[in-house]
Amino acid sequence: MLKPMRPEILFPLFSPVSTLKGVGPRVAPLVERVAGSLVRDVLFTVPQSVIRRSRATADTAVDGQVQTFFVSIDAHQPPSRLGQPWKIRTWDDTGFITLTWFKGHGPHLERQHPVGSRRAVSGKVERFGVEIQVAHPEYLLPEERADEIPPFEPVYAATAGLPSRTFRRFALEALSRAAELPEWLDPAWQAREGLPSWRAAFVTAHNPVGEADVSPLSPHRRRLAYDELLAHQTALAQRKAARRAQPAPVIPASDLADRAEKALPFRLTGAQIRSLSEVRGDLASGERMSRLLQGDVGSGKTVVAMLAVADAAGAGLQSAIMAPTEILARQHYETMAEPLAKLGLSVILLTGRDKGAGRAAKLAGLADGTHAVAIGTHALFQDDVVFQALGLSVIDEQHRFGVNERRRLQDKGAGDGKGVHLLAMSATPIPRTLELTVFGDLDVSRIDEKPPGRTPVATRAVPMPRLPEIVGRLKAAAEAGAQAFWICPLVSESEKIDLRAAEDRAADLRQIIGPSVGLVHGQMPVAEKDAVMQAFVEGKVSVLVATTVVEVGVNVPNASIMVIEQAERFGLAQLHQLRGRVGRGARESSCVLLYDLPLSDTAQQRLDILRKSDDGFEIAEKDLQLRGGGDPLGLKQSGFPAYRLADPVVHRDLIAVAADDARLILARDPDLTSPRGQAVRVLQELFDWKPVSTLHDAG
Ligand code: ADP
Numbered sequence: 001m002l003k004p005m006r007p008e009i010l011f012p013l014f015s016p017v018s019t020l021k022g023v024g025p026r027v028a029p030l031v032e033r034v035a036g037s038l039v040r041d042v043l044f045t046v047p048q049s050v051i052r053r054s055r056a057t058a059d060t061a062v063d064g065q066v067q068t069f070f071v072s073i074d075a076h077q078p079p080s081r082l083g084q085p086w087k088i089r090t091w092d093d094t095g096f097i098t099l100t101w102f103k104g105h106g107p108h109l110e111r112q113h114p115v116g117s118r119r120a121v122s123g124k125v126e127r128f129g130v131e132i133q134v135a136h137p138e139y140l141l142p143e144e145r146a147d148e149i150p151p152f153e154p155v156y157a158a159t160a161g162l163p164s165r166t167f168r169r170f171a172l173e174a175l176s177r178a179a180e181l182p183e184w185l186d187p188a189w190q191a192r193e194g195l196p197s198w199r200a201a202f203v204t205a206h207n208p209v210g211e212a213d214v215s216p217l218s219p220h221r222r223r224l225a226y227d228e229l230l231a232h233q234t235a236l237a238q239r240k241a242a243r244r245a246q247p248a249p250v251i252p253a254s255d256l257a258d259r260a261e262k263a264l265p266f267r268l269t270g271a272q273i274r275s276l277s278e279v280r281g282d283l284a285s286g287e288r289m290s291r292l293l294q295g296d297v298g299s300g301k302t303v304v305a306m307l308a309v310a311d312a313a314g315a316g317l318q319s320a321i322m323a324p325t326e327i328l329a330r331q332h333y334e335t336m337a338e339p340l341a342k343l344g345l346s347v348i349l350l351t352g353r354d355k356g357a358g359r360a361a362k363l364a365g366l367a368d369g370t371h372a373v374a375i376g377t378h379a380l381f382q383d384d385v386v387f388q389a390l391g392l393s394v395i396d397e398q399h400r401f402g403v404n405e406r407r408r409l410q411d412k413g414a415g416d417g418k419g420v421h422l423l424a425m426s427a428t429p430i431p432r433t434l435e436l437t438v439f440g441d442l443d444v445s446r447i448d449e450k451p452p453g454r455t456p457v458a459t460r461a462v463p464m465p466r467l468p469e470i471v472g473r474l475k476a477a478a479e480a481g482a483q484a485f486w487i488c489p490l491v492s493e494s495e496k497i498d499l500r501a502a503e504d505r506a507a508d509l510r511q512i513i514g515p516s517v518g519l520v521h522g523q524m525p526v527a528e529k530d531a532v533m534q535a536f537v538e539g540k541v542s543v544l545v546a547t548t549v550v551e552v553g554v555n556v557p558n559a560s561i562m563v564i565e566q567a568e569r570f571g572l573a574q575l576h577q578l579r580g581r582v583g584r585g586a587r588e589s590s591c592v593l594l595y596d597l598p599l600s601d602t603a604q605q606r607l608d609i610l611r612k613s614d615d616g617f618e619i620a621e622k623d624l625q626l627r628g629g630g631d632p633l634g635l636k637q638s639g640f641p642a643y644r645l646a647d648p649v650v651h652r653d654l655i656a657v658a659a660d661d662a663r664l665i666l667a668r669d670p671d672l673t674s675p676r677g678q679a680v681r682v683l684q685e686l687f688d689w690k691p692v693s694t695l696h697d698a699g
């Protein structure tokens, strides 16, 4: 597809920041660091807070506040040693105020502000007992120019060498380059919500006259947030439409799958039945499926995938099931090979371990259609892996794969111009409210019900000083044949330091519990890591100390204890997933959340949520409510979009509205040619929303 040219009206905003007055070669990199490389990015960097400067006198000065004083210069105190500040002692009728400068200031201060002169000074007050100090005053002006000191000022993200006030100048200039754009909002909705025009919204954002104007909930900020969400949602909706236009083989529900279902030692839960029928609807549609199956660890996603695989086989098509690690691939193989073999289907496991003649034989069987199903790791999408007729690919823990990796598996279709159906699985609980932003271009099925008969994992929060007691119990449990995970968090900037902490912990536990304590961490070679994990699966390791590499889907039914150190530092979703490693077997299971003292109120509440609930979606939703904003649930790394004006938490009520709006706009005007459609194109360009899919590139 030819990329449409950027509309001319946006040219000024898409020039480099160096075109702004005052942004020379020295300042440009600083502006780029704070905002980005374009004038648009400076415009998009809106102030997050404001300061009020109150008038004060020495006796009414308040520590920590930004205040303005009228003073007389009393004495200059040059530094007596290198590294000491230059000080000016000043006084008003009520006492002394000392002004200090640490760097780059000297005798010129004495020339500019001679003893006896009257000055207006403004800056942040620091009070040490009776002593009052203002370090690096923001304003120091002759008294008669005092009205140049604004009583009220927006605060921009600043960086060393680029103070907020300077950035504001650039922001205002960027604003002056922004033309009013054609309106993309629905006029009736805009009026009802009381939202200003696009340009007016930025004018208010950069010229706040009160705290309310820097609130993300103010009408102008909501407008800008909505714009960004709409840009994203329309891009996602276009992606979805493009994908739907791709033909894929028609796979009807099959007799094979019915037989497989009847042979299961249990009955499907309602949520599994619903998810399966959604998958089947896609498979039979003739359009390419892109469906995400979301469900807690242990909710039974694998069975649903297996039945879809049986349907594909019933239609004479092969399936590939890809897992991020060898252990997970092997576990899927162990789960599925036998039931599928009973249907007369040949299943192979293909991993990096397969070499030489063995591998060649497996590949030959895939190419000639002997094998109906290939389960494996990254090894599955190597170039020489050729399928006779691949119809369905299943990707477990989809976020662990890159877009390119996923696409390479998609490209292994039969070559008849038909796409490969895609079923992705994820155990990361995304709150419903955020689902649209994370997976807006996918169809989502949720397994929100656990198979019957599970006993919840008894969860306790325990302060770190009680560590010896926990270790004592762990030793007793290990001697009685139990197995445990012990998670050390990755918290410091340096992986080395974290690794040391994990090694030290493993050594400590080995002293007390004995040689059956194992260690896995992210920096181990894959083979070594797999070997330790395998020893744990086989019961040769009783306590597995791990940094958070513990594979999300690994099934060790005998493991019944999960200890997590510094639990307060994990996201709740992650804690919940870790806890999901245990409670899969017959044993009563427990999870110990060790925390450092003191524990903040919020941290306490978060750990409480986890103690009380065992439903991933509920936990995610509550965690979201508890957080004011920012990176909800630490999801950035799982493909969460980096918004600049919208906060997916604060503005979550707008997400669904934007998604509906996007659907409607595209339903009426699929090619965006109407006046409103063209305005939407400008909007998409403005936000640079390359409509990238979370799963694969349909463009
Ligand atoms: P997930 O992949 O969602 O983490 P699995 O598919 O591995 O979960 O299922 C976890 C366990 O639950 C497996 O041992 C599976 O056999 C079992 N299971 C799945 N569905 C049901 C069900 N409806 N009733 C009872 N057990 C089930």
Ligand code: MG
Pocket (backbone or CB within 6 Å): 298, 301, 302, 396, 553
């Ligand atoms: Mg699984």
